[in-house]
Amino acid sequence: MNDFAKTYARMLEQGAAMARAMNPALAEFAPEGFDRLFPTMPKDWLDAVLGNAFNPDGLDARTRLLVTLAGLVAAGATAQPQIALTLRHAREAGASEQEIAETIWQVSMLGGLPAMNRALAIAREVFDELNEEGDE
Numbered sequence: 001m002n003d004f005a006k007t008y009a010r011m012l013e014q015g016a017a018m019a020r021a022m023n024p025a026l027a028e029f030a031p032e033g034f035d036r037l038f039p040t041m042p043k044d045w046l047d048a049v050l051g052n053a054f055n056p057d058g059l060d061a062r063t064r065l066l067v068t069l070a071g072l073v074a075a076g077a078t079a080q081p082q083i084a085l086t087l088r089h090a091r092e093a094g095a096s097e098q099e100i101a102e103t104i105w106q107v108s109m110l111g112g113l114p115a116m117n118r119a120l121a122i123a124r125e126v127f128d129e130l131n132e133e134g135d136e
Contacts (some may be wrong), residue, residue: 040088047093065090066103069119074107077115080122087126096126 046061047053059067069086072079074134090100100123108116 014068033128040092043092043094050093060093062090062093062095065093066095066099069100070103071109073115073119074110075106076111077118077122080118083119083122084126088122090132091126091130097123 011069024127041049043061044067048062050064069083069090072086077083087100089098101120104116104119104123111119
């Protein structure tokens with residue numbers, strides 16, 4: 001293990017110890033499924049908050065969410081909960097599955113093929129969940 005990895009591991013251990021000292025229940029906290037704690041916002045709300053309500057000549061919510069997705073993928077697609085949440089909101093804001101896939105493919109040049117594959121796998125899971133919800 002290199003020095004950075006050792007430092008990072010030590011930092012995580014110290015953080016976990018501090019969390020246990022403050023609240024023993026935090027020792028069991030895991031980020032998996034964290035994205036499900038946040039509801040998918042309605043399109044009107046997304047347009048008001050992320051869209052061009054405050055800047056009529058600016059980007060709409062759909063475009064802002066695709067840009068956010070691009071950044072998450074370019075950074076290595078390691079933030080699964082944030083990617084899933086962004087995907088759900090992008091679909092709600094009007095982005096098609098094709099547009100989302102093309103956004104992921106486009107930034108594969110920056111994030112690499114492993115990041116693209118991770119992001120596409122997350123997208124497939126989210127699309128399947130959304131399609132199942134739509135069938136109910």
